[in-house]
Amino acid sequence: MRPARALIDLEALRHNYRLAREVSGAKALAVVKADAYGHGAVHCAEALQGEADGFAVACIEEALQLREAGIQRPILLLEGFFEASELELIDRHDLWCVVHSLWQLEAIEQARLARPLTVWLKLDSGMHRVGLHPEDYQAAYRRLEASGKVARIVLMSHFARADELDCPRSEEQLAAFRLASRGLNAEVSLRNSPAVLGWPKIPSDWVRPGIMLYGATPFEQAHPLANRLQPVMTLESKIICVRELPAGEPVGYGARFVSERTTRVGVVAMGYADGYPRHAPTGTPVAIDGQASRIIGRVSMDMLTVDLTDLPQAGLGSRVELWGKQVLASDVAACAGTIPYQIFCNLRRVPLRYV
Numbered sequence: 001m002r003p004a005r006a007l008i009d010l011e012a013l014r015h016n017y018r019l020a021r022e023v024s025g026a027k028a029l030a031v032v033k034a035d036a037y038g039h040g041a042v043h044c045a046e047a048l049q050g051e052a053d054g055f056a057v058a059c060i061e062e063a064l065q066l067r068e069a070g071i072q073r074p075i076l077l078l079e080g081f082f083e084a085s086e087l088e089l090i091d092r093h094d095l096w097c098v099v100h101s102l103w104q105l106e107a108i109e110q111a112r113l114a115r116p117l118t119v120w121l122k123l124d125s126g127m128h129r130v131g132l133h134p135e136d137y138q139a140a141y142r143r144l145e146a147s148g149k150v151a152r153i154v155l156m157s158h159f160a161r162a163d164e165l166d167c168p169r170s171e172e173q174l175a176a177f178r179l180a181s182r183g184l185n186a187e188v189s190l191r192n193s194p195a196v197l198g199w200p201k202i203p204s205d206w207v208r209p210g211i212m213l214y215g216a217t218p219f220e221q222a223h224p225l226a227n228r229l230q231p232v233m234t235l236e237s238k239i240i241c242v243r244e245l246p247a248g249e250p251v252g253y254g255a256r257f258v259s260e261r262t263t264r265v266g267v268v269a270m271g272y273a274d275g276y277p278r279h280a281p282t283g284t285p286v287a288i289d290g291q292a293s294r295i296i297g298r299v300s301m302d303m304l305t306v307d308l309t310d311l312p313q314a315g316l317g318s319r320v321e322l323w324g325k326q327v328l329a330s331d332v333a334a335c336a337g338t339i340p341y342q343i344f345c346n347l348r349r350v351p352l353r354y355v
């Protein structure tokens with residue numbers, strides 16, 4: 001059997017969830033969209049079911065998958081519904097729903113529902129992706145109240161630059177949110193992972209941690225709270241072939257690496273078809289039997305190559321950690337010019353094993 005696999009540490013997931021609640025002092029929706037950032041939404045939701053205040057997903061298909069697996073806690077649809085016809089399922093499965101556009105508000109006003117909805121009313125406070133215009137916000141709130149279709153409204157917005165700790169934009173967005181929501185007596189939800197970890201003064205009755213649950217930092221620079229996160233996923237495989245090359249020999253497609261000295265090359269059963277980033281260059285860290293090394297040459301579809309020259313005890317069958325508790329996914333992502341969110345979501349073909 002091919003040795004490539006991803007181990008998922010559900011105790012670490014629970015630790016990170018508790019950390020989000022502890023540092024925010026708020027209720028927390030565990031964001032498990034996109035199959036829990038590649039970690040398996042059903043398993044992750046089951047692991048948190050006993051303690052999570054609720055879950056958040058991107059769409060009704062993801063929510064129904066959780067309901068079918070027996071997840072009973074509240075589930076928020078972060079983009080609400082894409083068509084009014086989804087309201088029937090939202091009603092039947094008791095889902096919470098973001099309203100980010102006026103057409104959604106109108107659809108709720110016209111819907112026939114068995115029970116009143118919980119709506120998270122989203123303001124565009126400056127990210128300019130989705131969310132109601134500040135000038136429409138109060139009127140939308142009043143219309144939802146008057147519709148008779150809504151039991152509870154949570155005021156919500158989303159930050160564009162909370163991962164940039166020196167950037168004033170999050171404070172500006174907060175000021176825009178305060179102005180638009182002035183006088184509305186409702187719970188508030190503003191903070192995603194970087195805002196939970198990096199912006200303690202921004203209020204939130206509900207936080208929405210995603211990436212931090214999986215133990216990866218949302219920041220480019222070191223941060224003391226991010227150091228308390230525990231990586232959840234360990235992507236690992238084994239050395240399947242070893243060869244020794246004299247100086248001056250190329251390795252792999254495009255000869256992107258040429259040995260400068262006698263080099264022991266290990267071939268690892270892991271490639272970009274597994275979601276390992278093809279853009280990871282020579283020098284990207286790996287750990288081999290617990291010792292630091294680096295990849296050399298281009299990542300190919302099913303294999304990649306590593307430097308064993310300074311690890312004489314490593315060889316055929318040695319365990320390779322591509323990312324996990326020793327090699328941080330955020331460091332691999334940075335080498336590949338991307339973010340840990342993307343390398344987790346790109347994972348495929350490798351079996352997930354829950355521990």
Ligand SMILES: *Cc1c(COP(=O)(O)O)cnc(C)c1O
Nearest residue numbers: 031078158192193208209210211
């Ligand atoms: C994905 C998402 C989150 C989680 O973001 P992280 O940076 O992963 O914590 C929070 N809120 C909304 C609206 C989202 O779409």
